[in-house]
Amino acid sequence: MPETELGTGVLVVGAGAAGSACAETLRDGGYGGSILVAGRDVDPPYDRPSVTKQYLSGEAAREETYLHPPGWWAEHDVDLRVRTSVTALDTQARAATLSDKTVVAFEHAVLATGANVRRLRVDGGQLEGIHYVRALGNADTIRAGADDAERIVVVGGSYIACEVAATLTARGRSVTMVAEEQLPLSRGFGDTAGAYFRDVLTSRGVEWAGGDALAAFEGDEHVDSVRTASGRSIPAQTVVMGTGVMPDVMLARSAGLQLGDTGGVRCSARLETSAPGIWAAGDICEYDSVLHGRRLRVEHWEVARGQGAAVARAILGSEQPYDDVPYFWSDLADWASLEYVGPAARWDREVVRGSVQRGEFAIFYLDGGRVAGALSVGRGDDLELARRQIADPSLPVEF
Secondary structure, three states: OOOOEEEEEEEEEOOOHHHHHHHHHHHHOOOOOOEEEEOOOOOOOEOHHHHHOHHHHOOOOHHHHEOOOOOHHHHOOEEEEOOOOEEEEEOOOOEEEEOOOOEEEEEEEEEOOOEEEOOOOOEOOOOEOEEEOOOHHHHHHHHHHHHOOOOEEEEOOOHHHHHHHHHHHHOOOOEEEEEOOOOOOHHHHHHHHHHHHHHHHHHOOOEEEEOOOEEEEEEOOEEEEEEEOOOOEEEOOEEEEOOOEEEOOHHHHHOOOOEOOOOOEEEOOOOEOOOOOEEEOOOOEEEEEOOOOEEEOOOOHHHHHHHHHHHHHHHOOOOOOOOOOOEEEEEEOOOEEEEEEOOOOOOOEEEEEEEOOOOEEEEEEEEOOEEEEEEEEOOHHHHHHHHHHHHOOOOOOOO
């Protein structure tokens, strides 16, 4: 195919939460230039949390997960190109090459390439019936496999793994979770919260096999069991891997942009990369946080949307640093919902308000006497208190 050339005011690389929010905010802010959004996914921007919740459960149709109705993009004069990757980025020439060989000249570029699933190198990993979860298409195959499976194993103790286990169990499936950590969600929230979420899961029928890492998958062509480090063999006709993601910085690296300490793209407090006029948002963005006094990278859909909007405001001329307090949430079917602000990289004290036993509580994570993060289950007022204290360290910490 011969190369063609076109120009755009803003090139958004990635059609996820961050890229969509950037385009929306640009138009809402009166930006009159052209906008091109290129995303490798087969779908237009969608509500990614639905992948492990409403869409996986079958409660939401595919189109119901889309962030905008089909006509929104054309109505707002945004050139949305799905199934389209950016294969090369020239920061000096201000030009990018798309997967269809089109060369796009741009004034500003926004890298919102998201993340790729972390694939484990484990014996038997090539067997059929082993699924990673990231996109709507993954949910389709997981649902189909789960409906034909007598037993399902979910690997991992993260919130993605917990969401999948809860959703599939609520659909009537028999699910066992295998994880290195002793308690689910404990790596980010500690043992008090981890014990609560374990009890929520197990009381609804999920089997929790914590403190026992994955060793191998067993079967001929299709997986039929999971072997753990302790030697236990757990029957499974479907396996879902909830083992985390890695920021997709391949394009940024090949373009010569500076990378950060956590594997993301190094950005200023305004989310600008080492190349002026080129920005990053979402899972790849490692920025200088004016609130935390350190570089920060947060992987969550809500944070990605906030950063996409912040980049748009910067392109529109705002000099304000990105100073949102990172927030995210998770639902375990309709069993429990959590909200969190932070993030706390470390803490030396936990303060619990409310009752963990009744499932209505907040945990404040303190580092050196200051609030570094807070988890809430049904106590939104406490979460707002923590948000204010993180945003303004001069406020007294009182419980």
